[in-house]
Amino acid sequence: MSGDRFDYIVTGAGSAGCVVAARLSENGKYRVLLLEAGGKDSNAWIHIPLGFARTYVNPKVNWKFETQPQPQLNNRQLYLPRGKTLGGSSSINGMVYIRGNHGDYDEWRQRGCEGWDWDSVLPFFRKAENQARGEDAFHGVGGPLHVSDQPSKFELAEAALEACEQAGIPRNPDFNGAQQEGCGYYQTTTNRRRRWSTAKAYLEPARGRPNLEVRTGAHATKVLIENGRATGVEYQADQGRRTALARREVVVSGGAYGSPQLLLLSGIGPGQHLQDLGIPVVKDMPSVGSNLHDHFNTNLAWRCAKAITLNDLENSWPRKISAAIRYALFRSGPMASNGIHAGLFTRSDPRLERPDLQVNIFEWSTMERSAIRVKPHPFPGFTLMPVHLRPEGRGTVRLKTADPLAPPAVLFDYLRTDYDVRALLAGIRLCRTIAAQPALKPYVMEEILPGSATRSDDDMVEYVRQTGVSNQHPTSSCAMGHGPNTVVDPRLHVHDIGGLRVADASIMPVVVGGNTNAPAIMIGEKCAAMMLEDVA
Numbered sequence: 001m002s003g004d005r006f007d008y009i010v011t012g013a014g015s016a017g018c019v020v021a022a023r024l025s026e027n028g029k030y031r032v033l034l035l036e037a038g039g040k041d042s043n044a045w046i047h048i049p050l051g052f053a054r055t056y057v058n059p060k061v062n063w064k065f066e067t068q069p070q071p072q073l074n075n076r077q078l079y080l081p082r083g084k085t086l087g088g089s090s091s092i093n094g095m096v097y098i099r100g101n102h103g104d105y106d107e108w109r110q111r112g113c114e115g116w117d118w119d120s121v122l123p124f125f126r127k128a129e130n131q132a133r134g135e136d137a138f139h140g141v142g143g144p145l146h147v148s149d150q151p152s153k154f155e156l157a158e159a160a161l162e163a164c165e166q167a168g169i170p171r172n173p174d175f176n177g178a179q180q181e182g183c184g185y186y187q188t189t190t191n192r193r194r195r196w197s198t199a200k201a202y203l204e205p206a207r208g209r210p211n212l213e214v215r216t217g218a219h220a221t222k223v224l225i226e227n228g229r230a231t232g233v234e235y236q237a238d239q240g241r242r243t244a245l246a247r248r249e250v251v252v253s254g255g256a257y258g259s260p261q262l263l264l265l266s267g268i269g270p271g272q273h274l275q276d277l278g279i280p281v282v283k284d285m286p287s288v289g290s291n292l293h294d295h296f297n298t299n300l301a302w303r304c305a306k307a308i309t310l311n312d313l314e315n316s317w318p319r320k321i322s323a324a325i326r327y328a329l330f331r332s333g334p335m336a337s338n339g340i341h342a343g344l345f346t347r348s349d350p351r352l353e354r355p356d357l358q359v360n361i362f363e364w365s366t367m368e369r370s371a372i373r374v375k376p377h378p379f380p381g382f383t384l385m386p387v388h389l390r391p392e393g394r395g396t397v398r399l400k401t402a403d404p405l406a407p408p409a410v411l412f413d414y415l416r417t418d419y420d421v422r423a424l425l426a427g428i429r430l431c432r433t434i435a436a437q438p439a440l441k442p443y444v445m446e447e448i449l450p451g452s453a454t455r456s457d458d459d460m461v462e463y464v465r466q467t468g469v470s471n472q473h474p475t476s477s478c479a480m481g482h483g484p485n486t487v488v489d490p491r492l493h494v495h496d497i498g499g500l501r502v503a504d505a506s507i508m509p510v511v512v513g514g515n516t517n518a519p520a521i522m523i524g525e526k527c528a529a530m531m532l533e534d535v536a
């Protein structure tokens with residue numbers, strides 16, 4: 001079985017896993033195996049910026065998890081899309097490129113994560129990046145990850161941004177520059193109007209390397225651990241159960257749900273939970289799968305007076321055909337952008353040090369957005385989505401059964417505290433203030449979600465409990481740091497287990513105040529750099 005002996009094995013070819021595998025194999029010295037449960041990223045919708053409304057529900061590229069009943073949300077079970085293909089969630093996400101607030105990383109350092117303060121992580125953001133605007137103190141060029149401006153200005157986004165200014169929120173031309181607060185256009189992880197996932201950015205250029213092997217349809221079921229050290233990975237492939245051995249290290253990069261699940265299946269986790277399921281306990285570590293949290297959002301939508309929204313595209317075959325032709329021939333038109341053109345960051349309370357609210361401006365509105373379908377309203381509409389970036393509630397990832405192929409049990413604790421509720425209410429009020437500004441007057445016909453009858457705080461809280469959803473930014477289920485509430489140390493080693501690291505969004509000690517793809521890529525970059533440093 002010499003063919004199945006590698007220096008490094010990485011499980012999960014997502015935002016972070018592709019980076020780790022590509023960087024470890026770069027110098028040609030080490031044999032690297034990358035295992036991905038999903039298939040190749042050949043679905044055409046992955047690569048078209050507007051296609052993420054399709055991959056959002058497609059089981060061929062999406063795990064399509066759901067939560068356990070959420071106590072604070074009237075026991076609803078929320079839909080959790082996650083990428084299950086090369087590139088992972090970077091192949092199905094909204095492509096918004098945001099790093100979070102500088103202070104978020106300084107907070108990580110204050111929580112005991114040496115080497116993760118803003119000044120220490122900035123070089124890894126820059127190393128990853130190929131910024132279309134060119135290089136400056138915050139941005140890099142020549143990296144694998146293309147970061148682009150929106151293909152053009154958009155009438156509705158322009159009006160919404162003007163309305164934000166009228167509501168007192170200043171323009172910010174670069175959310176990833178000197179400061180995060182303000183309103184403006186989002187940049188995206190796209191290249192020449194195609195999605196730029198980590199599979200495209202990192203894996204494709206590395207695929208010719210003889211020392212990198214990428215296996216798709218390879219679902220890791222267990223990390224093999226002998227005498228307190230990871231020695232390989234057991235995985236399920238089409239041909240049945242397989243084993244691959246790692247001479248040096250195993251890196252778990254399955255994302256905030258997949259990574260704790262694999263550790264639990266390998267006997268690393270809360271001892272009693274593992275015993276209840278008949279899994280031999282390798283290391284009793286209650287922190288595994290604990291500390292899960294996520295950004296949480298609700299949606300406010302307005303009927304639009306002009307037929308310029310994506311609803312009007314989706315509801316008309318002639319428009320769809322014309323958009324497809326424009327995209328196919330010229331890479332232009334509505335399919336060339338992600339439809340989330342702009343947004344803002346602000347504070348729910350001026351006494352806060354950093355923004356805790358993001359508002360996404362969507363040029364569509366939906367009557368249904370579920371695991372089954374995304375269905376726009378049958379008339380023009382747009383959405384303002386307030387997102388709470390600093391939730392206090394903490395949840396868990398646990399196993400439902402010992403079957404490694406079963407989905408994990410995911411429980412969030414959204415709206416746990418008064419602050420969690422207050423912040424979102426402030427976001428709702430802000431969205432209404434923006435929609436009431438003169439710049440949006442020619443566009444706003446009526447509020448359709450929640451509707452003008454929902455006015456009191458109590459009614460709005462009930463609306464949020466009935467309709468609030470995951471912002472699809474789960475993190476921190478294998479938190480980094482020191483002490484009993486953490487899983488990995490600041491060099492991303494799993495505590496007390498040799499040769500085993502975790503590298504993905506699950507290691508964030510606390511979620512950053514912004515979208516999570518760029519930070520997951522930075523984590524992959526930093527992990528690979530630390531691993532290569534350790535063998536130098």
Ligand SMILES: Cc1cc2nc3c(=O)[nH]c(=O)nc-3n(C[C@H](O)[C@H](O)[C@H](O)COP(=O)(O)OP(=O)(O)OC[C@H]3O[C@@H](n4cnc5c(N)ncnc54)[C@H](O)[C@@H]3O)c2cc1C
Nearest residue numbers: 012014015016037088089094095096220255258505515517
């Ligand atoms: C619908 C959606 C929209 C989003 N929009 C944005 C956005 O606009 N901007 C932004 O910054 N972020 C966005 N995000 C979040 C962002 O994409 C994620 O935070 C980021 O991709 C997480 O990276 P990761 O490496 O932790 O996990 P992932 O990228 O999810 O990678 C995990 C990989 O591991 C694989 N895997 C899991 N378990 C196993 C196993 N046992 N064996 C083998 N393989 C396994 C998975 O198939 C997957 O490929 C969005 C996410 C979703 C789902």
